[in-house]
Amino acid sequence: MLTRQRAEQIFSKVLKYSTADETEAIIGSTAYSLTRFANNTIHQNVAEAGLSVSVRAVVGQRTARASTNKLDEASIRQVCEAAMELARLQPPDPDLLPMPGAQTFRSVDRFYTETAELTPQARAETVRKVIERAEQDGLTAAGIFSSGVTASGLLNSRGLSAFHEETVSEFSVTMLGETSSGWAKSTSPNFQTLEPEVLADRAARKALESREPRDIEPGKFSVILEPAAVLDLLGFLFFDFGGLAIHEQRSCLTGRLGQKLFGDNINVRDDVYHPLQAGAPFDGEGLPRQRVTLVENGIVKNVVYARQTAQKMGTEPTGHGFPLPNEYGEAPMNIVMDGGRAGVEEMVRSTERGLLVTRLWYIREVDPYRKILTGMTRDGTFWIENGEARHGVKNLRFNQSVIEMLSNVEMMGPAQRTAGEESFEMVVPAMKVRDFSFSSLTKF
Amino acid sequence: MKDFAQQALDTTVAQGASYADVRVMDIRQRYLSAKNGQPAQVRDSESLGVGVRVIADGAWGFASTDNLTRESVDRAAGQAVAIARASALCKKRDVQLAPEEKVVDRWIAPCRIDPFSVPVLSCLDLMLKVDAELRKVHGVTLAEVAMDFRRIEQLFVSSLGSEIYQLKTQTGTGYVATTFKDNEIHRRSFPSSFGGQYQTKGYELVEELDLLGHAPRIAEEAVALHQADQCPSGVRDIILGSSQLGLQIHESVGHPIELDRVLGTEANFAGLSFLTLEKLNTLKYGSDIVNVVADATPAHGPGLGTFAYDDEGVPAQATPIIRQGQFVGYLSSRETAAAIGLPRSSGTMRAEGWNRIPLIRMTNVSLLPGSDGTLDDLIASTDDGIYFETNRSWSIDDRRYNFQFGTEIGWEIKNGKVGRMLKNPTYAGITTEFWNSCDAICGPQEWVLWGTPNCGKGQPMQTMGTGHGASPARFRKVQVGVAYSG
Numbered sequence: 001m002l003t004r005q006r007a008e009q010i011f012s013k014v015l016k017y018s019t020a021d022e023t024e025a026i027i028g029s030t031a032y033s034l035t036r037f038a039n040n041t042i043h044q045n046v047a048e049a050g051l052s053v054s055v056r057a058v059v060g061q062r063t064a065r066a067s068t069n070k071l072d073e074a075s076i077r078q079v080c081e082a083a084m085e086l087a088r089l090q091p092p093d094p095d096l097l098p099m100p101g102a103q104t105f106r107s108v109d110r111f112y113t114e115t116a117e118l119t120p121q122a123r124a125e126t127v128r129k130v131i132e133r134a135e136q137d138g139l140t141a142a143g144i145f146s147s148g149v150t151a152s153g154l155l156n157s158r159g160l161s162a163f164h165e166e167t168v169s170e171f172s173v174t175m176l177g178e179t180s181s182g183w184a185k186s187t188s189p190n191f192q193t194l195e196p197e198v199l200a201d202r203a204a205r206k207a208l209e210s211r212e213p214r215d216i217e218p219g220k221f222s223v224i225l226e227p228a229a230v231l232d233l234l235g236f237l238f239f240d241f242g243g244l245a246i247h248e249q250r251s252c253l254t255g256r257l258g259q260k261l262f263g264d265n266i267n268v269r270d271d272v273y274h275p276l277q278a279g280a281p282f283d284g285e286g287l288p289r290q291r292v293t294l295v296e297n298g299i300v301k302n303v304v305y306a307r308q309t310a311q312k313m314g315t316e317p318t319g320h321g322f323p324l325p326n327e328y329g330e331a332p333m334n335i336v337m338d339g340g341r342a343g344v345e346e347m348v349r350s351t352e353r354g355l356l357v358t359r360l361w362y363i364r365e366v367d368p369y370r371k372i373l374t375g376m377t378r379d380g381t382f383w384i385e386n387g388e389a390r391h392g393v394k395n396l397r398f399n400q401s402v403i404e405m406l407s408n409v410e411m412m413g414p415a416q417r418t419a420g421e422e423s424f425e426m427v428v429p430a431m432k433v434r435d436f437s438f439s440s441l442t443k444f
Numbered sequence: 445m446k447d448f449a450q451q452a453l454d455t456t457v458a459q460g461a462s463y464a465d466v467r468v469m470d471i472r473q474r475y476l477s478a479k480n481g482q483p484a485q486v487r488d489s490e491s492l493g494v495g496v497r498v499i500a501d502g503a504w505g506f507a508s509t510d511n512l513t514r515e516s517v518d519r520a521a522g523q524a525v526a527i528a529r530a531s532a533l534c535k536k537r538d539v540q541l542a543p544e545e546k547v548v549d550r551w552i553a554p555c556r557i558d559p560f561s562v563p564v565l566s567c568l569d570l571m572l573k574v575d576a577e578l579r580k581v582h583g584v585t586l587a588e589v590a591m592d593f594r595r596i597e598q599l600f601v602s603s604l605g606s607e608i609y610q611l612k613t614q615t616g617t618g619y620v621a622t623t624f625k626d627n628e629i630h631r632r633s634f635p636s637s638f639g640g641q642y643q644t645k646g647y648e649l650v651e652e653l654d655l656l657g658h659a660p661r662i663a664e665e666a667v668a669l670h671q672a673d674q675c676p677s678g679v680r681d682i683i684l685g686s687s688q689l690g691l692q693i694h695e696s697v698g699h700p701i702e703l704d705r706v707l708g709t710e711a712n713f714a715g716l717s718f719l720t721l722e723k724l725n726t727l728k729y730g731s732d733i734v735n736v737v738a739d740a741t742p743a744h745g746p747g748l749g750t751f752a753y754d755d756e757g758v759p760a761q762a763t764p765i766i767r768q769g770q771f772v773g774y775l776s777s778r779e780t781a782a783a784i785g786l787p788r789s790s791g792t793m794r795a796e797g798w799n800r801i802p803l804i805r806m807t808n809v810s811l812l813p814g815s816d817g818t819l820d821d822l823i824a825s826t827d828d829g830i831y832f833e834t835n836r837s838w839s840i841d842d843r844r845y846n847f848q849f850g851t852e853i854g855w856e857i858k859n860g861k862v863g864r865m866l867k868n869p870t871y872a873g874i875t876t877e878f879w880n881s882c883d884a885i886c887g888p889q890e891w892v893l894w895g896t897p898n899c900g901k902g903q904p905m906q907t908m909g910t911g912h913g914a915s916p917a918r919f920r921k922v923q924v925g926v927a928y929s930g
Contacts, residue, residue, distance in 0.1 A: 035530070036903055038709040042531040046506040046904070047523055048799040050493065067489040069510045082488050089564045090483045120505075120530035128534050142711035144903045172903075174712045183712075248480070249585045249624035327477055327484040327588065361715075364837045366850050366870065366927045368629040374848050374927055376841045378715075397839075397846055397872070399927040421713065439926050440872060442846035443718070 002029035002051060004163040007153030010053055010071065015157060017080040020057035020087065022099045024156040024286075026323060027053045031116075032148030032168070035123040040131045040141055042124060056324060057083035058099065061092035063325055097307050102159040105281045105288050108273060110166035110189040111149075118147040118169070118191055126171075130200040134175055139207055141200070143173035147191055154286045164280035170419070171196045174379060175203040179444075180213060180392055182206025183359055183379035185228065187419040189278055206358060206380035210392025215441060216383060218396055222354030222410075223436040224347045224384070227418040227428050229360045233402050234335065235423020236365055236373055241270075241294055242320070243309040244329025252371045252403065253300055262298040262406035265340070269293045270304060270320070270332035276417035276427045277334045284323035292318050294332060298407070306330040339429030340412035347411050347432040349387040355438075356382040356389050360398070363422050371403045375422075376442065396438040408434045445470070445599040446607075448517050452496045453601050455521035461498040461528070463541065464521075465602035467755060468494045469798040472595040474560060478571040479588050480579065486564065493798035496524040502538030503531035508799040542781035542789050544758055546605035551752035553742070555613040555646035559593035562647045567591050571619075574655050578621045581663035583670075586622035590639065591615075591650065592897070598755075606757040614748065614909065615649040616642035616897055619659070621666040630669040630867065632662045632852055636687035637835050642895030642909060645746040665853055668865060675854055675869035677925030681829035682871055683822055683918045688851055689811065690894035690912035691835050696875040697729075697736055698809040698910065700844035701765055701773070703780040705804075713903050715842025718875070719771065721784060729771040730879030733814055736766040738775055740791060740807035747911025748895040749807030751794075756802060758791035765809065769880070775804050796906035803902050808893065810913030814885025819916045822886055824860040830924060831855045831862065832869050837927075840875075848872040850927060870927040878919060886915035 007027045014025045029051040036044040053076065054067035064086030068079045123145045134141035151165035169191035175182045183206070184199035225233070237252070245251035253261075272279050272289045281289055285307060293301050305313065306321025309329045320330040348356060355377075363375035377396050382389040413430040445468040456464035470492040477484040493510035494517060505528025509520040571589040578587035594614040601607050618640015620633045635641045635653055643649050684692060700717040704710055719727070730736075740749055740760035751760050756778050765773045774780075775792040793802035816822055823831065837850035854869030855862045893913040900907050 032904070033527075034904055036712075037534065038711055039536075039707070040534075041536045042503065042534040043709050044504060044506070044801060044903075045527045045531040046508075046801055047520075047527060048508045049520075050508075050510045050799060052491070052510075054489075064486040064488075066487065069491050069493065079490075086486045086488060086564060090486060090568065093482055095482075120527045121533070124530040124533040131534060140708065140711075142708065144712060146904070172712055176708070176711060181711075248622075250622055250629060252629075254624060255627070325483075325485045325487070327479055361842055362839045364839045366837045366848075367868065369624075369627055372927060374837065374839045376839070376846065378842055395841060395846075397841070397848060399848075439848075439929075440846060440923075442841045442843075443874070444841075444843060444845075 001031055001149055002027060002151040002153065004153065007155065007163055011155040013076045014055055014080055017077040018057060018084065020059050020084050022058035022157050024056040024099055025053055027153045029151045030148065033120060034144055034146035035120060035127055036144050037127050038142035040134055042127055045120060053079065055079050055083045057087045059084055059087040061094065061096045062087045062090045063096055065325060095308050095312060097311060099156045099158045100160055100286055103286060103288055105162060106273060108281050110278055112167045112190040115147050115167035115169050115189065115191045116149045126196050130173060130196055133200045133204060137204055137208060139204055140176045141173060144170060145196065146170045152280060154282065156286065160286045162282045162286045166278060169194060171199055173200050173203045175207040177207045177211055180207050180210040181379045185419045187425055210380050210382060213392035213394045216393050218438040218440055220435045220437050222351050222432060222434050224344060224354065224356045224432045225430060226344065226358050227416055227430050228420040229357050230428045230431050231418045231426050232360050232363055232420040232422040233373060234426065234428065236363065237371060237402055238335060239331045241303045241332050242330045243303050243305040243313050246303060247309065247313060252369050253303065257300055260299045261403055262295060263409050264298050265409055265412065266295050266298045266406050267338040268295040269336050270334050271336045272334040274336045274427060278425060279334055283319045283321045285321045287317055287319040289319040292332065304330050304332050333424060335426040337415055337428045339415035342411040342413055344413060344430050348384055348389055350411065351384045352386060354384045356384055366399060370401050372399060372401045374399045394444055395442045397440045398437060399439045400437045405433050405436065410434055448494055448512055449599050449601045451514065452494060452517050452521040453603060455518050456496060456498045456525055457603055459522055459525040461500045461525055463499040463603050464496065465600065466494060466496050467795065467798060468599045470597045471797060474593045476567050476571065477588065477590040478575050480586060481575055483568055491797065494520065495798045496521050497801055498524045498528050499539050500525045500528035501532035503528050503535045504539060505531055506801045539779060540782040541778040542786060544604060544778060547753065547757055548607045550609045553612040553644050557647035558613065559615050559647040560595065574619055574659050577656060577659035578663045581667055583623050583625065583667035584621045584663050585624045589619040591617045600755065600757055602757050608753045608757055610752055612644050613646050614642060614644050615647055616640055616895065617650050617653065617655065619655065621663045623666045623670065625670045628670055630666055632666040633834055634658045634662045636894060637852065639897055642748055642897045643746045644748060644750050669853060669867045672865040672867040674928065675866040675925045677929040679921050680924045681826060681918060681920050682922045682924065683826060683829060683831045683916055685833040686890060686892045686914050686916050687894050688832055688835050689914040689917055691838055692849065693809055693811055693912045693914060694896055694910060695838060695840045696844060696847055697765065698806040701775050702804045703774040703776045706774065707780055707783060714901055718843045718845050723771055725772055727771040728769050728880065729766045729876055730769045731882045732769045733885055734766055734769050734879055734882050735812040736809065737812065738763045738765050738807050738809045744808050745893040745913065747808035747893045748897065748909030749911040754791040754793045755795045756789065756793045758789045761791045763790045775806065777804050780804065794908055796908055800906040805901065805908045806910040808911035808913065813888040813891040813915045816884040816886050819886055819890055822884055822916060822918055823857055823862060826857045826918060827859060829857040830866065830869060831857055832871065845874050847875065848927065868928055871922050871924045872926045873922055878922065881920045881922065882917055883920055884918040886917065890915040
């Protein structure tokens with residue numbers, strides 16, 4: 001695995017071969033293993049290890065990047081020369097800024113030795129217990145249990161030196177019955193907080209309780225979205241919270257900064273330092289990530305800015321830039337949304353007619369300014385009547401503006417670290433939303 | 445490459461693997477983009493490594509490394525065997541593979557102009573000319589142009605004695621004009637959206653596409669969409685343009701025919717398939733004029749799904765999938781073929797890189813051309829319909845029944861003539877009902893082999909290029925405008 005010392009050694013070789021005006025290197029390593037199961041057996045089981053160096057050269061007002069995973073002297077020389085040559089071939093970029101110098105970073109501790117050392121045998125043993133839980137109720141289990149270590153160093157010729165390592169782990173399970181299914185997932189830097197058996201039990205109960213799902217007539221309903229469903233919808237909103245996206249008028253927030261776009265109860269920030277968050281405390285250029293209030297009482301307060309975007313728009317960078325060069329500019333990647341106190345059971349009890357949704361799937365953007373999204377429910381969708389989840393229903397397609405949705409949030413649960421499938425992890429609550437629009441049904 | 449591959453193979457066998465295969469892959473990519481008059485990204489990357497896949501104690505294991513030393517390769521090989529033994533702790537039965545013969549061969553995909561030999565300045569020059577053409581049209585707020593070149597070199601060896609070297613060069617290019625006005629954002633892309641057109645060929649693809657020639661029309665359409673009428677809601681006859689139909693095929697035929705999905709091994713992520721085993725040779729998937737093949741052979745064309753051998757060393761094949769509307773074939777692997785009693789794998793196992801196992805992936809899943817002439821002929825024979833062009837959104841359920849697509853632009857057809865432009869067009873349906881409503885398919889003169897470069901599947905996720913050939917086609921009585929009717 002990459003250490004800070006090794007990153008510095010590699011960078012010193014880069015500096016030996018680079019004759020660019022300025023040089024930056026992003027050095028990254030991965031050691032990752034994943035145990036995959038389906039049909040109550042482990043059917044795929046993989047491990048990977050890799051180390052790469054990505055060199056950005058600045059020559060005049062021109063920049064380009066070249067990357068390799070070959071770390072012998074000749075290959076490092078070659079990648080430096082490639083970056084410089086590519087840089088020289090371009091017209092000058094008047095917006096290109098000098099690289100930042102040395103920075104001070106707030107430390108975050110997201111490395112757990114037990115997670116780094118988790119073995120395939122230990123993962124297999126956990127999977128065996130999950131399979132037993134499935135077989136107890138005549139269900140079929142499918143899912144993954146993964147763990148690993150990532151490390152990244154970002155160094156440049158102006159003295160910036162940033163390094164971060166963290167462990168990663170994930171447990172996801174789908175329990176399938178003849179006519180129904182349930183799902184649960186958790187990710188964490190610390191595998192000991194995943195609770196696979198709890199997740200397996202939750203998924204199994206959803207599968208059992210949604211057996212023989214019924215048809216319902218699509219329409220607008222009150223819907224209770226569990227946190228993963230909330231996350232996968234919100235993930236389509238946050239790439240619009242970038243300064244460059246607004247400057248280029250491709251953001252749904254174009255012309256809307258400072259406006260009340262959502263309900264009073266919507267408060268969102270970007271906060272990599274939150275205890276339930278993960279990731280490095282620096283951005284793709286090596287600037288410290290700042291906490292940024294994005295939405296306050298429903299008002300769009302701020303967006304995030306990379307250095308170049310900030311310069312262009314006459315403001316200060318917030319430490320959310322992607323590695324240069326890139327087309328996108330910046331985006332918040334550590335979302336924390338304030339929640340409430342209502343549990344999902346309380347939301348169900350408060351609902352006369354509506355749906356309880358475990359997760360959403362294959363969500364895609366239909367309209368980029370109104371932010372209409374479409375997708376399907378999946379793995380545990382229940383009809384609620386007079387305060388009780390009565391039975392499972394066949395999965396439904398929705399077409400819903402997420403902007404309108406966030407104006408219709410009636411209740412929220414406590415915010416929790418959440419993992420979905422369509423977006424990066426966030427800290428978000430479950431929500432009860434009125435007038436959520438479902439347009440059609442599928443056959444299961 | 446060969447020394448490391450052989451060493452890994454020898455180590456796995458010495459440690460008790462009953463089967464092993466090793467892939468050494470060296471992947472090189474050059475990505476160039478321009479935006480609003482400036483280069484946006486100019487980037488080269490290369491990745492070399494080895495992946496070792498084994499069966500030991502009747503179960504699968506895989507390990508990979510990019511540290512190409514004897515010690516590290518040995519360690520990865522040993523790790524693969526240890527992982528397989530861990531898998532065996534939960535096995536129900538030993539892995540069985542359909543038989544294959546050993547192959548020793550070498551294949552290099554045809555490539556007339558090596559894209560890596562084309563001066564970067566020439567590429568940027570063309571891209572900036574296209575950019576300038578797009579932004580000449582007042583109202584275009586963002587012009588984006590990209591080129592993407594990949595060189596994929598692989599050596600495959602297996603404990604059967606196979607040794608297969610393959611080299612593929614892939615090229616992709618396209619552009620987008622975006623417009624913002626009156627709280628609407630519209631886009632027009634050429635030659636298709638989300639990256640453009642991709643094929644397994646060299647820079648000659650860029651020359652064939654006439655990027656500059658189409659730029660004024662694309663930009664003008666992006667602006668005109670703001671004045672266009674909203675696509676109506678209701679039930680209409682529709683015609684899908686060739687690239688949109690390519691994506692329709694990908695989502696509603698290509699994915700459900702993946703036999704691993706059918707057998708439940710993708711349940712936790714991508715999902716299952718409605719094409720359960722009893723439907724093979726019994727399901728009327730489409731109308732009588734619908735014929736679909738999965739064809740990886742070079743004879744089908746330079747698609748992203750074209751190769752000589754898959755990543756299990758199985759030769760590329762042309763597999764009928766839908767024959768005159770009848771469902772007749774799956775995409776299979778050695779393991780899934782054995783599971784349902786097929787005599788042989790259909791050769792569709794493909795891995796994104798050295799650090800990923802092969803999975804069943806689409807090759808070139810194509811709708812064969814029909815006999816209904818040109819697109820103009822098809823429009824002329826349509827009394828009342830909507831023509832949909834260039835994908836903007838796509839979504840389908842996890843068994844591949846209920847879908848909804850949106851395109852960038854549409855046109856109303858009345859009495860055989862193209863009428864008013866329509867904005868925000870969407871259509872939706874159920875897969876088999878939709879394909880059974882197909883009543884006309886344009887001829888070979890309209891057939892294009894499109895490339896979808898980033899199909900995602902698997903855990904950990906991997907992306908793969910797939911090819912889809914299609915001529916425009918008509919479908920009767922389809923739900924349109926649903927997404928905006930709520």
